[in-house]
Amino acid sequence: MPEIAAQREDTRTLVLDAALHLFTDRGYFATSVHDISRTAGVSIGSIYHHFGDKEGLARALYATLTARMLQLIDEIERQTDSSHDRARELVTRLFELTETQPQAMAFMLYARHREFLPDEPPVCSSRPFARMREMLSRGMARGEIRQMDAMVASTCLFGGPIRMITARLDGILPHPLPTYLDEVWACAWRAVAAS
Numbered sequence: 001m002p003e004i005a006a007q008r009e010d011t012r013t014l015v016l017d018a019a020l021h022l023f024t025d026r027g028y029f030a031t032s033v034h035d036i037s038r039t040a041g042v043s044i045g046s047i048y049h050h051f052g053d054k055e056g057l058a059r060a061l062y063a064t065l066t067a068r069m070l071q072l073i074d075e076i077e078r079q080t081d082s083s084h085d086r087a088r089e090l091v092t093r094l095f096e097l098t099e100t101q102p103q104a105m106a107f108m109l110y111a112r113h114r115e116f117l118p119d120e121p122p123v124c125s126s127r128p129f130a131r132m133r134e135m136l137s138r139g140m141a142r143g144e145i146r147q148m149d150a151m152v153a154s155t156c157l158f159g160g161p162i163r164m165i166t167a168r169l170d171g172i173l174p175h176p177l178p179t180y181l182d183e184v185w186a187c188a189w190r191a192v193a194a195s
Contacts, residue, residue: 012050014040016064019057024103028058028116058116065108069128073135083139084193088185090132091161095177098165106169109162132158136192145192156191160184 018040022031033054037044051057072093080086098105113120123129136153139145145153161184167173173180 011042011046012060014042015047015050015057016061019061020103020107023058023061023111024106028054028111033057055116059120061107062113062117062120065104066126066128068104069108070131073128073131077135083135083142083144084189086135087139087157088189090135091158091185091188092178092181094161094165095181098168099176099178102169105165109166109169129154139192143194146194148192153192157188160188 015036018036019031022035022039026035031054033044033047036054036057037047040047047057051060073090076086076089076093080089094105108123113123120126133150133154136145136157137150140147140150140153164173164177164180164184168177
C-alpha cells in the first residue's frame, strides 16, 4: 500500500510540475491536457483520475502553491516575534523564492486566476495575502506599526517588494533580488513603522 500511495503522489507531482511550467510559459488557455500529459510523461487518464479535468488541475496547483505560502508564513511566525522581523523575513523569503522558483511566483502573481478559476478569490484576497494583512494588524495592535487601514499598510509594506519581484520576473532587474533587499526593506518599513 505505501508503494501505491507514493506512486500516486509522484504522478500528482509530475503533473502539477508540468502544469506549472506550461501554464506559466504558455498560459492556461493555450495549454491542453495532452500538452500536460506529454510534458509530465503520464497518461491522460492519470490526469483525469487525479484531477478530474484541466480546471481541477489548475485548482489543485493554485491550492498547492497557496498552501506552501501559508506554511511559509506559519514558519516565519513561529521563528520570529516582532512585526518588523516577521515582515522582513517574509520579504526575504519571497525574494529567495523568486530566484529559486520563478515559475511558482509567476503563476501566483501573473496568472489571471479568475478567468479559469472563477470560484477562487482574486490573489490579493487569497488566504496568504489575508494572513499578511493580519500580521500587520497585530503589529498595529502592539504599537509596532502606525494605525492605518490594514490594506493600506499591506500595500505600503509589501507593494514595493512585490513590484521588485515582478520586475525581476520580467527581466528588468539585472541582479538577484537579495542584492536589493536592504534598500527595499528600509523604504518599505519606513512607510509603516510606528516610530
